[in-house]
Amino acid sequence: MVNIVQRLSNIAKTKVKGTSTVSSPNIVSTVNHINIKPQVIKDTFSKTIPQEILGIPLKGHRVQDIPIIRMIEQSILHMNKYNPKMSPIYKEIVFESVPKKPKGVAYVPMSTRTLHVNSYYFDHIDEAITNNLNIFIKKGLITKDKNGTYKIAPYLRNAKSEIFETRLNEYDKSWSLLDKFMFHRVSMNYYANLVGSIAGESKSPVLLIEKIMKAGDNQSTLKKLGLFKSRDEVIKMSVDEQMSYLKQIGVHCPPPVNSVCVTYPDYAFNHEAIHSLHSLNLSPKLLQELSSEAKITEWCNNKVIQDTALKVSGYAAQQPLEFVAEVGAGLANGQVFDKEVMELYRFLKGPNIQNVSK
Numbered sequence: 001m002v003n004i005v006q007r008l009s010n011i012a013k014t015k016v017k018g019t020s021t022v023s024s025p026n027i028v029s030t031v032n033h034i035n036i037k038p039q040v041i042k043d044t045f046s047k048t049i050p051q052e053i054l055g056i057p058l059k060g061h062r063v064q065d066i067p068i069i070r071m072i073e074q075s076i077l078h079m080n081k082y083n084p085k086m087s088p089i090y091k092e093i094v095f096e097s098v099p100k101k102p103k104g105v106a107y108v109p110m111s112t113r114t115l116h117v118n119s120y121y122f123d124h125i126d127e128a129i130t131n132n133l134n135i136f137i138k139k140g141l142i143t144k145d146k147n148g149t150y151k152i153a154p155y156l157r158n159a160k161s162e163i164f165e166t167r168l169n170e171y172d173k174s175w176s177l178l179d180k181f182m183f184h185r186v187s188m189n190y191y192a193n194l195v196g197s198i199a200g201e202s203k204s205p206v207l208l209i210e211k212i213m214k215a216g217d218n219q220s221t222l223k224k225l226g227l228f229k230s231r232d233e234v235i236k237m238s239v240d241e242q243m244s245y246l247k248q249i250g251v252h253c254p255p256p257v258n259s260v261c262v263t264y265p266d267y268a269f270n271h272e273a274i275h276s277l278h279s280l281n282l283s284p285k286l287l288q289e290l291s292s293e294a295k296i297t298e299w300c301n302n303k304v305i306q307d308t309a310l311k312v313s314g315y316a317a318q319q320p321l322e323f324v325a326e327v328g329a330g331l332a333n334g335q336v337f338d339k340e341v342m343e344l345y346r347f348l349k350g351p352n353i354q355n356v357s358k
C-alpha cells in the first residue's frame with residue numbers, strides 16, 4: 001500500500017517547476033494536498049493528449065512521476081488505435097509503492113483494468129539496473145576488459161545488443177529517470193530477452209541457431225567457413241555441444257535483431273495496455289482459467305508451447321497472459337512474429353493488432 005510518510009517527505013523535498021517550493025506544513029494539514037492535482041500536471045505538460053485520456057483518474061502520483069505519466073499517456077494514445085470497443089483502456093491509473101515486487105514496473109489486475117504503477121521500482125531503479133548487470137556478469141554474459149569496459153558476449157552481438165553495450169558503458173546514476181527507465185526496460189531488457197531465448201526454461205540453443213540459419217545468406221556464409229550444420233545434425237548434439245556451436249557461428253553470423261521481442265521506449269506500458277485490451281476479449285470464466293495455476297503449469301511443461309513462447313521472450317514463456325501481452329506489444333510496435341507465435345496469440349484471443357505502420 002501507499003506509504004504516506006514516504007510520499008510526504010518526497011513531496012516536501014521536491015520543487016515544482018514554475019511554482020514555489022511545496023513545503024511540508026501545508027501538505028500535512030490536509031490529505032487532499034498529498035497528491036498533486038492531476039489537472040495541474042496535465043495542463044502544463046500534455047497539450048497533445050486528447051481529453052478522454054486526460055480524463056482517466058490518476059491517484060498517488062508525485063512530482064517526480066511526471067515523466068512517467070507522460071509516457072503512459074503516449075502509450076494509451078498509441079494503443080487506442082487497437083481498441084475497437086472504445087471503452088477506455090484503463091479505468092484508473094494508481095501510483096503506489098510495492099517493495100515486495102522491486103522489479104515490477106506496473107501491472108493490470110485483469111478483472112479491474114486499473115493500471116497500477118510501482119513507485120518503488122522507479123525510486124530504486126539504479127538497484128534494479130545493478131542487480132541485472134550482476135546477474136549477467138555472474139553468468140558470464142557480460143565481461144569487463146582490461147580498461148574496465150563492459151563487453152557483451154561475442155556471439156550475442158547484433159545491432160540492438162550493441163546499443164545496450166554502449167549505453168551500459170555510459171550509464172551514470174545522475175541520468176534522468178526517463179533515461180534510466182529507457183536503458184533498463186529497452187536496451188537491457190532486449191539483451192535479457194536474447195539471453196532468455198537460449199537460457200530459458202527449456203535451455204534450448206536450437207531455437208537461436210535456427211533463427212541464425214534462416215536469416216539472410218547466413219547459410220552460405222557458414223558453408224564457406226566450413227561451419228554449416230543441418231538441422232538434424234544440430235538436434236543430435238548435446239545441449240553443451242549446441243551451446244559451443246552457437247558461440248562458434250554467432251561470432252560470424254549474429255542472431256537477427258528480430259529473433260526475440262524487440263523492446264521499444266513505451267514498450268513496458270504498451271504491454272500493460274495489451275493486458276487490459278485482452279481482458280475485453282475474454283469471458284470472466286476464460287480469464288480465470290487462463291490465469292489458473294493448472295493452466296500455467298500446463299503452459300510451462302508443454303515443450304511445443306515453450307519453444308514457441310521463447311521465440312518471444314522468457315517472460316512470455318512463463319504464462320499465457322504474459323505471452324499475449326508480450327506479442328501484442330511487439331505487434332503494436334511493428335514487429336513481425338513467426339506463424340506459430342501468431343497462431344498461439346490468436347488462439348488465446350490476443351487483441352487484433354494490425355501492423356498498419358509496417
Ligand SMILES: [Zn+2]
Nearest residue numbers: 271275322325
Ligand atoms: Zn504482464
